[in-house]
Amino acid sequence: MHPNDFAAETTTGPPGDPSHVGVRWLGTAGYELTCGGTTLLIDPYLTRVSLPRFVTGPLLPDVAAVDRVVGHADAVLVGHSHFDHVLDVPYIAKRTGAHVYGSRSTANLMQAAGLPAAQVTELDHGRTTVFEVGPFRVTAIPSAHSPFALGKKVPFPGDIPCTCELPVRGKHYRCGDVFSYRIDVAGRSLYHLGSANLIDEAVPKGGDGDVDLLLLCIAARFAVPDVIRRSLKAVRPRRVMPMHYDNFFRGAERSLQLLPMTRFGRFVDDVVGYDRDLTIATLPLLGRMELGP
Numbered sequence: 001m002h003p004n005d006f007a008a009e010t011t012t013g014p015p016g017d018p019s020h021v022g023v024r025w026l027g028t029a030g031y032e033l034t035c036g037g038t039t040l041l042i043d044p045y046l047t048r049v050s051l052p053r054f055v056t057g058p059l060l061p062d063v064a065a066v067d068r069v070v071g072h073a074d075a076v077l078v079g080h081s082h083f084d085h086v087l088d089v090p091y092i093a094k095r096t097g098a099h100v101y102g103s104r105s106t107a108n109l110m111q112a113a114g115l116p117a118a119q120v121t122e123l124d125h126g127r128t129t130v131f132e133v134g135p136f137r138v139t140a141i142p143s144a145h146s147p148f149a150l151g152k153k154v155p156f157p158g159d160i161p162c163t164c165e166l167p168v169r170g171k172h173y174r175c176g177d178v179f180s181y182r183i184d185v186a187g188r189s190l191y192h193l194g195s196a197n198l199i200d201e202a203v204p205k206g207g208d209g210d211v212d213l214l215l216l217c218i219a220a221r222f223a224v225p226d227v228i229r230r231s232l233k234a235v236r237p238r239r240v241m242p243m244h245y246d247n248f249f250r251g252a253e254r255s256l257q258l259l260p261m262t263r264f265g266r267f268v269d270d271v272v273g274y275d276r277d278l279t280i281a282t283l284p285l286l287g288r289m290e291l292g293p
């Protein structure tokens, strides 16, 4: 389905209208959600450091690349503290004043970057946390990271320590605790699952009704048994948008390339096998759509 078809299907009001919910894919697991003048970012990663740079040196945000895309932001939700989810967050938070929500590992990184403690909320991985950002009601849910198929280990496990001194190399961006996010806004709901794994029983049941759109990481998913079906079963979305399949070692100005082992067709087969009436939505890199009721 072309993203414009999806937008046409779901159009309500113009941007700025409190009934308008905008969804923009920033690449990797990154999203920008907008409603009535409030902007929420999830795992924004625009730097897209090259593989040689990742391997050889400490990582710094590409501020020009961030500034080209990110304007105003009120809050940033961080799913886990790998570099491709969190590297740009300190710079974005400093520039915009956005409040940052994430794990202890993420909070340690923000402290190391000099962000005031009052601008950071450390989430407890032992429970679900609910908070509001303007019209957005956010539920942070304990989740899990997928292990790599080789060795079946979570890459760069453990926490970023509070003694961290920036900049650090990519391998020091430790995973930390992992959270997924349910977001309810203007009568609609989204669910962000930023790594291809989950704690099935932690996903809230019922509540405000069905999830309109599941933003689902499909990278590095094959060491997690049946993860697509389990994610769909736990979240029960009306539509699913695969994400984190783009090769994030490649700049956004170049054509999108799939990560190795994405097996996009297999993802489609898994979704159709679970529920052939479920809509699969996609966006181009940096593309937007409006989420209708």
Ligand SMILES: [Zn+2]
Residues within 6 Å of the ligand: 080, 082, 145, 195
């Ligand atoms: Zn990760």
